[in-house]
């Protein structure tokens with residue numbers, strides 16, 4: 001069975017809530033027990049665990065349209 005929200009390194013993820021800079025898309029820069037995400041708008045990096053991530057993510061964006 002395939003997991004619908006399988007996340008891989010360098011994936012672009014859209015979050016439900018926009019970052020302070022107004023950007024909703026984040027790039028996955030580290031995968032582990034915790035995920036590290038980099039804001040595609042301002043470059044700010046955050047860490048969050050998978051449970052929190054699953055709650056906050058809206059969808060996976062395959063390509064980043066600019």
Ligand SMILES: [Zn+2]
Nearest residue numbers: 019021039042
């Ligand atoms: Zn930002």
